[in-house]
Amino acid sequence: MPKGTIKIWNNERGFGFIKQDSGAADIFIHISALKHHVRKPIVGDLIQFEIHRLDDGKERAVNCYLQGVASSSPKVNRAPKSTGVSIKSVLLLLVIAVGIGYKVLDLKQPDAVVEVAEKAYPQRKPMTDLYRPVKDSSSFSSSSSSFSSFDSQETASGYSCSGKVHCSQMNSCSEAMFYLSNCPGVKIDGDGDGIPCERQFCGG
Structure with a gap:
């Protein structure tokens, strides 16, 4: 079974890319390929997976397993009270x-x-x-924090929003993914399927 590392993960949209240990091109992964895990993937997670080729020739990871991450226990139906x-x-x-x-x-x-x-x-x-x-209503003060799906990914990838808008300005699928998820005004996902620059980089 192939192995790799989570290179990019978008928690909000539920997909990302795996850097394969074999040196092959990064492969697409959707959250549906990960089941019964106690948490969602994060950048740097080690992962085992199978490769599935779609009808259009693109590849994606299926039947994935995060190494070192426990599986969630199945729900147990409790007996009703008397x-x-x-x-x-x-x-x-x-x-x-x-x-x-x-x-x-x-x-x-x-x-x-x-x-x-x-x-x-x-x-x-x-x-x-x-x-x-x-x-004293202050004892019930609530703390709220805005969730950014790429807080840790921005640091890990090393990219930043520098005004790039089109696929011709990108250097890799990873950079295109970062811009699509974090930078406003980009025009790199023409069909709106959440995968940028499919012809140039992310087409599988």
């Missing part, structure tokens, strides 16, 4: 919903509902704690 437990859970949720409804509409403590709920489930946390107003 009916009695489910009914208790539903009743508790209904009591909580009624209590919150009173709180929102009347802006008053639903003392009667809370008292009934706490008597029915004395082992549970007091109902008043379930909808206690948040005093």
Whole structure:
């Protein structure tokens, strides 16, 4: 089975190219060729694959396996809980919903509902704690980070957006892939299939 290294990977579009250990031309790989892995490929991953030739003569990697990356475990169907437990859970949720409804509409403590709920489930946390107003909203500050599919790839490939627009200005398929994924205004993917410069470099 051929081996190689992930040379380019576009997480957003789910495809990339493999640099073959045999020295042959870089080969196209789609995310569908990788199944049951705990994570997606990254640049530098070692990979084993099979080569499939399409009707138009292009080649792509299939039945791929990332070396050193564990496979995800199959999902196990858990046995459903007993009916009695489910009914208790539903009743508790209904009591909580009624209590919150009173709180929102009347802006008053639903003392009667809370008292009934706490008597029915004395082992549970007091109902008043379930909808206690948040005093410090800063404790729920959320951190957001924009995901760039080529953060690590830009450093690994060594390319940068330098104003190139057409395939005639590119030097390799790897460079064309970088420009298509990172640089605005390029005109290197005429048919819009996500593979740039197919006639010059990336045609397989």
